[in-house]
Amino acid sequence: MAPMMHYLRALPRLHLYLLAAVLSAITLTVLLLPEEQAAPASEPRLVETLKPATEAKADQEPALDASPEPASVVTATEATPPAPSEPAALAPKPEPAPALAEPVSPVVTENWVEYTVKSGDSLTTLFQRAGLGARDVYRISQAASGQGALKYLKPGQTLAFLIENGELRKLRHIQNRLSYTLIEQTEAGYQVEQVERSPQPQTAYAEAQIQRSLFLDAADAGLPQRTIMQLAQIFGWDIDFALDIRKGDHFSVLYEQDYLDGEPLDRTRILAARFVNKGKTFTAVRFTNSEGDSNYFSPDGHSMRKAFLRSPVDFRRISSRFKPERYHPVLGRKRPHRGVDYAASTGTPIKAAGDGKVIWRGTKGGYGRTVILQHGGNITTLYAHMSRYQKGVSNGTRVKQGQTIGYVGASGLATGPHLHYEFRINGVHKNPLTVALPAADPVPEHEREAFAKQASQLVAELERHSDTRLALNTADTTP
Ligand SMILES: [Zn+2]
Numbered sequence: 001m002a003p004m005m006h007y008l009r010a011l012p013r014l015h016l017y018l019l020a021a022v023l024s025a026i027t028l029t030v031l032l033l034p035e036e037q038a039a040p041a042s043e044p045r046l047v048e049t050l051k052p053a054t055e056a057k058a059d060q061e062p063a064l065d066a067s068p069e070p071a072s073v074v075t076a077t078e079a080t081p082p083a084p085s086e087p088a089a090l091a092p093k094p095e096p097a098p099a100l101a102e103p104v105s106p107v108v109t110e111n112w113v114e115y116t117v118k119s120g121d122s123l124t125t126l127f128q129r130a131g132l133g134a135r136d137v138y139r140i141s142q143a144a145s146g147q148g149a150l151k152y153l154k155p156g157q158t159l160a161f162l163i164e165n166g167e168l169r170k171l172r173h174i175q176n177r178l179s180y181t182l183i184e185q186t187e188a189g190y191q192v193e194q195v196e197r198s199p200q201p202q203t204a205y206a207e208a209q210i211q212r213s214l215f216l217d218a219a220d221a222g223l224p225q226r227t228i229m230q231l232a233q234i235f236g237w238d239i240d241f242a243l244d245i246r247k248g249d250h251f252s253v254l255y256e257q258d259y260l261d262g263e264p265l266d267r268t269r270i271l272a273a274r275f276v277n278k279g280k281t282f283t284a285v286r287f288t289n290s291e292g293d294s295n296y297f298s299p300d301g302h303s304m305r306k307a308f309l310r311s312p313v314d315f316r317r318i319s320s321r322f323k324p325e326r327y328h329p330v331l332g333r334k335r336p337h338r339g340v341d342y343a344a345s346t347g348t349p350i351k352a353a354g355d356g357k358v359i360w361r362g363t364k365g366g367y368g369r370t371v372i373l374q375h376g377g378n379i380t381t382l383y384a385h386m387s388r389y390q391k392g393v394s395n396g397t398r399v400k401q402g403q404t405i406g407y408v409g410a411s412g413l414a415t416g417p418h419l420h421y422e423f424r425i426n427g428v429h430k431n432p433l434t435v436a437l438p439a440a441d442p443v444p445e446h447e448r449e450a451f452a453k454q455a456s457q458l459v460a461e462l463e464r465h466s467d468t469r470l471a472l473n474t475a476d477t478t479p
Contacts, residue, residue: 111162111164112160113161113162113163114159116156117153117159123150130159132163143191144192150173157173160174168185178197178199200259201259202257202259203255203271204222205253206252207252208251210249214241215228226268227255227268230268230269235284237304237306238277238304239277245277246278251276252273254270254271255269256268272459273462283299283459285297287451290450299459301442301455303439303441303442306440307354307401308401309401311421311433313342313350314349316345319341321340321341322338322434339421340420340432341420342419343417345408347407347409349407350406351401353373353401354373354401355399358398359395361389361394366413368411368412369385369409370385371405373405379423379424385409385417386407386419387410388407389405390405
């Protein structure tokens with residue numbers, strides 16, 4: 001960037017203006033990407049959430065994937081696609097947008113006039129709609145470009161104008177409910193400021209006994225759908241929610257939900273939870289370590305997660321299992337199969353089974369496009385026959401468990417699209433479906449004290465709510 005600035009300074013003034021005009025023309029074109037966020041209409045209804053029960057199991061993202069990120073502008077250029085539910089949290093409420101409502105009638109709030117960005121809009125078309133001209137577009141884009149403001153106008157977002165006597169005084173680019181860019185006219189020209197709002201978390205509690213399904217009963221108990229998914233993720237390592245759930249199982253959840261201006265946001269995080277499955281009790285508490293990473297642990301400090309996903313892809317079926325027999329020249333053509341084949345459609349994301357480092361990314365004979373990861377404990381995992389690699393994943397890249405590293409394909413020697421997956425300990429192939437998976441790291445020694453204090457507080461609060469509920473129920477049913 002620095003050399004570029006020197007170059008700019010060296011240019012004659014006129015050239016500078018021309019260059020700026022060209023640059024702003026490029027950067028201000030609206031991205032025509034369709035909104036990633038789900039419109040309210042497509043929000044899954046609870047009836048349909050029965051299906052995700054199995055998906056939650058197969059899709060064993062790190063439990064915290066669903067936890068809120070600090071409010072930040074969602075850009076379209078992230079290498080890793082956000083977890084499916086993530087953008088919804090920050091999603092601007094898209095307007096229902098009546099079809100063919102031309103000319104667009106603006107929403108007037110005091111002196112502010114707001115326009116919703118539509119597909120195909122650019123800064124120019126939006127300014128025209130607000131009655132402003134090319135000169136205003138130029139001046140605003142000049143001010144904005146230095147800070148990367150107004151760069152990504154996405155359909156569904158809002159531009160708000162404050163115009164007085166034909167002069168644009170203020171412009172707000174509202175990215176979502178929690179963040180907007182304010183461009184304000186001052187003596188010194190237009191000033192740009194990025195504003196982030198902080199929601200207020202509120203603690204809530206829910207508990208239920210399973211009568212029909214986790215999803216239906218948890219929804220009846222008032223648990224937000226997002227929180228139900230988080231619950232299934234936290235305990236998904238120990239409980240198979242598709243197969244293990246029984247009538248009479250019981251859970252209790254202490255969670256936080258974020259509010260903005262008194263309205264609940266779709267941002268929740270579980271603080272502590274307990275699940276009784278077939279008489280066995282599992283308890284989890286959330287702990288944020290000194291580096292700011294949050295994870296779930298049992299009250300004695302063991303991670304609720306395993307260090308590896310059992311299956312690193314959402315598959316249709318297992319098309320070939322692990323067969324360790326070696327080729328025997330006398331007996332004939334017995335060929336070993338040193339991994340598992342997961343049949344899935346081309347393009348299905350392949351996830352890193354565990355935290356690790358990429359030690360191979362490239363074509364590898366019959367394996368086709370292949371990624372090999374090195375993990376702790378002398379474990380390596382191999383992913384073959386990819387159709388393509390994930391952008392940004394190359395030799396030496398550090399990856400997190402659940403992060404997409406490539407996509408299912410049929411490169412190399414493969415008769416159809418599938419993932420061939422291998423798991424090696426000290427170079428020896430193990431059956432990925434049965435190998436004992438190590439637990440993820442426990443709470444580190446130096447954080448034990450802080451953890452123990454927080455864990456006992458959370459468990460106490462969880463039990464206090466539970467006892468209160470029990471007392472109320474008992475009072476109801478006894479004469
Ligand atoms: Zn295979």
